[in-house]
Amino acid sequence: SVVASTTAPVTLKIRTGWDKTNINAVLIAKIAEDAGISALSIHGRTRACRFIGEVEYDTITEVVKSVSIPVIANGDIDSPSKAKSVMEYTGASAVMIGRAALGNPWIFRQINEKLTHNTVSYFPSRVDLQNIIIKHLHELHDFYGESMGLKFARKHMSWYLSNFIDGKTFSKFFNSLTTIHQQASHIKEFLSNVEVSQKAA
Ligand SMILES: Cc1cc2nc3c(=O)[nH]c(=O)nc-3n(C[C@H](O)[C@H](O)[C@H](O)COP(=O)(O)O)c2cc1C
Structure with missing residues (x-):
């Protein structure tokens, strides 16, 4: 039916x-x-x-x-x-x-x-990672609003952050942030210093 x-x-x-x-x-x-x-x-x-x-x-x-x-x-x-x-x-x-x-x-x-x-050549550069992750963060904030957006962002950012050395430590700090502006500025800062490695496919 x-x-x-x-x-x-x-x-x-x-x-x-x-x-x-x-x-x-x-x-x-x-x-x-x-x-x-x-x-x-x-x-x-x-x-x-x-x-x-x-x-x-x-x-x-x-x-x-x-x-x-x-x-x-x-x-x-x-x-x-x-x-x-x-x-x-x-x-x-x-x-x-x-x-x-x-x-x-x-x-x-x-x-x-x-x-x-039959080969993988695309691995996100630092700029790609910044663009993708920050865009995703803004879209979560826009779609869910401040209260829910903050919480959904913690979940999604922790998945992204698990790719990086020091990501886990930063994730804990990120989860303590209480405004969308803090989330956006701190993730930008973290990603501008992050070490980018290429994972084998
Ligand atoms: C966070 C999360 C949410 C999911 N939500 C649904 C859902 O709403 N409906 C559904 O049929 N399966 C859902 N699943 C199951 C996935 O669609 C998929 O069948 C399962 O994770 C196995 O695939 P994977 O090994 O690629 O994760 C969910 C899985 C995860 C991890």
């Missing part, structure tokens, strides 16, 4: 099943396809697994073989190389990245490079 009520494409995200003895992703995928779902994301864990244990990609592979709609593989994809190998292994049309994008949003550009040229 959701599909019928809109002209927008409706996508669905599922896990592989209830638990390891009740894997039902292929069945659910077929029901979804019949119901007019446009694309299906699958996190390669069961509901009971929560975030514990290894993701398994075999069920995702089975789903890809069973339906014609695009399937998006998800779970524990934390690098461009892993994205490429999961796409090759499962035959999925795309990958979905969750935790590995936190404080690291340029991973999408790096994955595109890996899939297109």
